[in-house]
Amino acid sequence: MSVLELNGRIFDASTTGTLTLTGEGGAATTDVTQGLAKAWVNLEGTGSGVPARDSFNVASTTDTGTGNYSQTFTNNMSNDDYAHNVSGRGSTVCFGSPNDGGYATSTMALYLFNVSGSLVDATYAIATLHGDLA
Amino acid sequence: MSTLVTNTITGLSTAANITIGSTPVVSASANSLTVRGEGSAQTSVQQGLNKHWVNINGTGTIAARDSFNNSSITDVNTGTYQFTFTNNMGNDDYCAANIGKMNRGTDNNGGSGGVNTADGEADVLTSSFVVAYINVASQADVDVAYAGGHVKGDLA
Numbered sequence: 001m002s003v004l005e006l007n008g009r010i011f012d013a014s015t016t017g018t019l020t021l022t023g024e025g026g027a028a029t030t031d032v033t034q035g036l037a038k039a040w041v042n043l044e045g046t047g048s049g050v051p052a053r054d055s056f057n058v059a060s061t062t063d064t065g066t067g068n069y070s071q072t073f074t075n076n077m078s079n080d081d082y083a084h085n086v087s088g089r090g091s092t093v094c095f096g097s098p099n100d101g102g103y104a105t106s107t108m109a110l111y112l113f114n115v116s117g118s119l120v121d122a123t124y125a126i127a128t129l130h131g132d133l134a
Numbered sequence: 135m136s137t138l139v140t141n142t143i144t145g146l147s148t149a150a151n152i153t154i155g156s157t158p159v160v161s162a163s164a165n166s167l168t169v170r171g172e173g174s175a176q177t178s179v180q181q182g183l184n185k186h187w188v189n190i191n192g193t194g195t196i197a198a199r200d201s202f203n204n205s206s207i208t209d210v211n212t213g214t215y216q217f218t219f220t221n222n223m224g225n226d227d228y229c230a231a232n233i234g235k236m237n238r239g240t241d242n243n244g245g246s247g248g249v250n251t252a253d254g255e256a257d258v259l260t261s262s263f264v265v266a267y268i269n270v271a272s273q274a275d276v277d278v279a280y281a282g283g284h285v286k287g288d289l290a
Contacts, residue, residue: 021183022180024181025224025289028290030203030289034187034202035184082189083188083233083282116270130184
């Protein structure tokens with residue numbers, strides 16, 4: 001038995017690689033490991049170096065072109081089937097998207113667009129990734 | 135190294151708290167487990183977790199590449215997909231975000247959009263939600279190779 005029980009609420013680590021926890025409503029359990037973001041970044045998208053303002057599991061950031069940024073993970077993902085969403089802040093930024101070459105186990109890459117679909121540098125580029133760690 | 139084998143751990147001064155040194159690192163109340171955050175504040179583990187995520191191929195016969203708490207996907211119509219939860223949400227006030235890979239320079243398909251109501255579909259339910267994708271240039275609905283979503287909110 002691999003359970004931590006606090007006041008009737010339970011962490012269950014009986015299965016390797018999973019940790020389950022009772023949800024808010026009490027009717028269902030949820031997998032803590034699957035629910036955790038495995039990487040996130042908020043970076044400065046203008047100027048040189050595009051440094052991360054803050055991040056998690058991001059070893060480095062690279063400016064790969066206008067509105068185009070890539071990040072290297074500290075701990076790699078186990079596959080490239082993860083789900084990451086992208087957004088940004090800037091006077092002309094309308095929406096974000098993973099780069100069309102942006103799925104790899106060691107890196108993720110971001111696009112930021114204006115309303116016309118043209119790439120634009122963002123003041124801040126932001127991404128959150130969910131998936132399976134290696 | 136020693137191993138503590140037990141079924142239940144109860145806090146000494148407060149039954150629902152585990153304290154290391156003088157710092158409460160884990161505490162629990164009904165359906166809420168909190169941990170100490172990076173600073174000095176406590177944060178809810180449940181509220182910080184994604185309750186759903188999915189990455190799908192939205193072209194041809196649609197299929198999930200990988201997912202969590204996603205029981206099925208439905209090709210509603212061109213560029214519109216419905217994701218059904220395995221375990222439902224407690225209400226329809228959750229925060230759903232969609233993902234999509236932009237095929238820039240080829241067809242400009244895949245601009246991430248919001249949840250969709252244009253087709254008369256119920257967009258955000260406790261059991262499912264809908265996302266939609268357009269061609270950025272033409273604004274037309276379009277199937278995309280990479281679609282999906284994230285959900286944060288309260289499980290049932």
